[in-house]
Amino acid sequence: MTDTSLPGGPQRSWAETVRVYFTPVMLSMLILGFASGLPLYMVFQKLSFWLRDAGIERSTIGFFYWVTLSYTFKFLWSPIVDRVKIPLLHKMLGPRRSWIVTAITGTVIGLIIISQTDPTQGLLPVAIGAILLSYSGATLDVAIDAWRIESAPNRMQANMAAAYSLGYRVAYMTSGLGLAISAWADWDISFLAMAAAMALSAVLVFYMKEPATGIAKRELEGGFATKVVMSVWEPFKQIFSRLKLWIIPVILLVMIYRLSDFTMGVMASPLYSDIGFDRAIVGGVQGGPGLASTIFGLFIGGVAVFRFGLMRALVIGLVITFITNGAYAWLAATAGPEDVWKLTVAIVGDNLAGGFVTTAFIAYLSSLVDPANAATQYALLSSFYAFVAKFLSGFSGLLADAVGYFNFFLITAAWTIPAALLLWFILMFGTEDAKGKHTFAERETI
Template identity: 30%
Template sequence: MATQRPKGWRLLKAALQTRKSSIMLAFGFSSGLPFALLIGTLNAWLGEAKINLATIGVLSWIGLSYSFKFLWSPLVDRMPLPLLERIGRRKSWIVLCQAVMIAGFAGLAATNPATNIGTFAIFAVIAALASATQDVAIDAWRIDVADEQTPVELLSAIYQFGYRIASIVGGALALVLAARMSWSLVYLLMGGLIAVIAVIALQAPDTPRPDNDVLHKELEEPGALDPKARGFALAIVGVSWAWAIYTIGHFMISMLTTAPGEKQPSVADFTKHYGPWIILATVLVPLIVSSLINWLRARKRHVLTKADHAHTPLRNALNHLYVALVAPLGELSARLGWGVLIVLGLILTYTLCYNIWSSFAFPFYLDFLHYSKDEVAFASKVFGIFMTMIGIALGGYLFARLGRLPTVLIGAILPVFGNFVYADLAEGGPKLDSVAGTIGLTQLFGLFGFDERMVRLLLAISYENISTGIAGASFVAYLSGIVSKRFTAVQYALLSSLTFLIGSLGRGIAGEAFDTYGYATVFRWTAAAGAFAILFVILEWMRVAAEGRRAEEDTAAKVDEPAKA
């Protein structure tokens, strides 16, 4: 029988009942706080420091740390840390990452981004890498320590509860504090919160490291690709990923270390010349290699003829990388055939129209529209979170009522109109004012002391967060349904990381475009980008429908065969 997840205050009560669950709440907070501070709130600080939007866009690429964290997950999983290993297999990594994050926040606090953006960016990258690595260790800890009293479903719900609390603290509370003290002091205080969590982490239970563990038994069985062929495939994919990460990192460094007065490199030129190659290296090369592996296995070439149980720490680590980088796309392409191109197209473009500009929300509200920090904190991080929860609930309802792909299509269409809403907001909100007045929102919110200008912002955020909440819920459900039961964790990790790839690359060019053409124009351009997602959803719907018809024909043919006999 499935474990029922408690909600609301019952979830908080459950989180405080046992040592494991209370520590899980703290770990969820420790994961959510740096993400909120580095991916969202940091841009408010940069906007206040008058950093141009092109630079903010490039610095937002630190978010790729969270997308690419599966690349170094084998290291976190397999490598004992000298000296720290004695405190625990997973705790050692968690505490190390928390110490690095504290140092990163202290470095940010000690650096003036207006005069030393390069050093500031280094500390941000360090903190983001530590945060992403901490997430790997916390995810593993949650699975390891789960038991009958605290099952993984309960721990996962508690983790999300702590994460959401942290998003309010790192977003709304940080903005409120920044209106009353310096940003440097705000980040020092947030680092202090991480230090408190580190003390709690030392009290966490842990599991022993297995002495002799084979990671993936399927790679040892007859019919699996032999180790040399796996190594060759992994080398090709690994070099492709390494080149892509180096190229992005090198451009970030050149952009952020440009001397004052010198012309910065063009993000638009970089995206135009290197963007397609980065997509090729991280998506198409692994797909081609995976398809070639399927071809070799189908023809029984370079495969094991008998079981190979030999293993070493190096082979285990390489097997882990192989299963993270090559096997997920191999299974997907074998199962879907050419349809995998449609699925990958949908994954790459689905969140494009709102992910591209999300990093610029705080500079847009604070510096362009001149709302106060308190107003933005309430609208985006308190009121907005409730609107997102409504959107997620609506997404689940629509999924149950309409089915998977109709809801995914709705989730692709609605955010496009959200960009037009923000374009109107950038131009003074005449249409928003008209809608608010017509449906009575101006009068309703006026009862709570909100003027027309604030109603305009709340209405825009309401539509945006509800529509993206629906889109997010439907997309997670779609992605969860498309992954293989045999490769659930690694396949989901890889595919979900690809979701943010184009959006993250696009943020750099969006920042430069905001500076050049203005917010309203770029919002309309990013809305047009949503057409690609709509197209791929329609193609996926057609593919699934055709697959269903073939399945029905095959079933009918099998039924007819005995009758003819």
């Protein structure tokens, strides 16, 4: 894919705002989003379906969820992705694409291993394949995040996040196709088909542009021990020294900005069931207008950041999150099994807000990252928000049991208030770095 000048300088017309989505780098981001999403959906959803279909106990299947912890702790090996050169592939593709191809190869091998196993004959081979698939997928996330951050300036990161998230959605639909294939043929054919889709993604990576930013800074001098210390310590030192004391409110904002979405989402499906909505109707709303609203939200979020600025978009995201999450309290208080229109309003609103804040939030995280240490720093920031939000989400059921659905969704909507206060504090008193306005010169020349 040839390089092209990206529109969107300080004066951005609506034509430029839309045209940015039709550049080669956006198509590359769409493909990479697909490659990043498919391993997670296969290991998180389809693997458990397959194991249960084979008669494996639910308790055992639950333990397999632990392999997804790789996505939470990926920052531990992200310095390796930032610094270590893959033999042969590094010279051929460059540092970022070589790691992307290597990680995709790991997912392909993991899917092939799983396809050749029979869980009724022993779970060890399944576990080996699942671990390889999961850890390769997490490593792929690290490499793709670094490629995304280095391939576009700050003002483009929300658009890149929108294209990335759309690719994720395509991966979700493709994993659903894999489920259909397992019904038409068999599970082994399904896993092999998904492996083929990942292999095709690896081939397409060869035609993408390797970002040039940060390469010189990633080169380290000295002996092996010195390089190891610098690979691990330097990225963390760099972000702390740049943000200084503002690292505290920034990290707190990262941890709680999406807490409302995470905590309410766990109880959404139980609410549908307890109200009495037909599963087919819920699935139809989620897969039809719900999916469309998510995609629309992704791109509106990108447009808002590109057109109005990052911090304003973050504010808008909190407002619509408060409103749309509060809509679930309204649903819980007023809806019956026949009120499909209320169900549709709640799902569409929530998905629209979720898409919007996804692009704005990813853009904010990306704006804090130095291209010299993109993989390490982004993995660290994303792990902060994922771990805290997922941990607290585990208590959602207990809270819902204690206060009821109506109060539960009011409380989760109210999680946007401390996030809004933190955001206001950073907006009013924060440094340019804390606001995501630091200019990394090598990225701004893209």
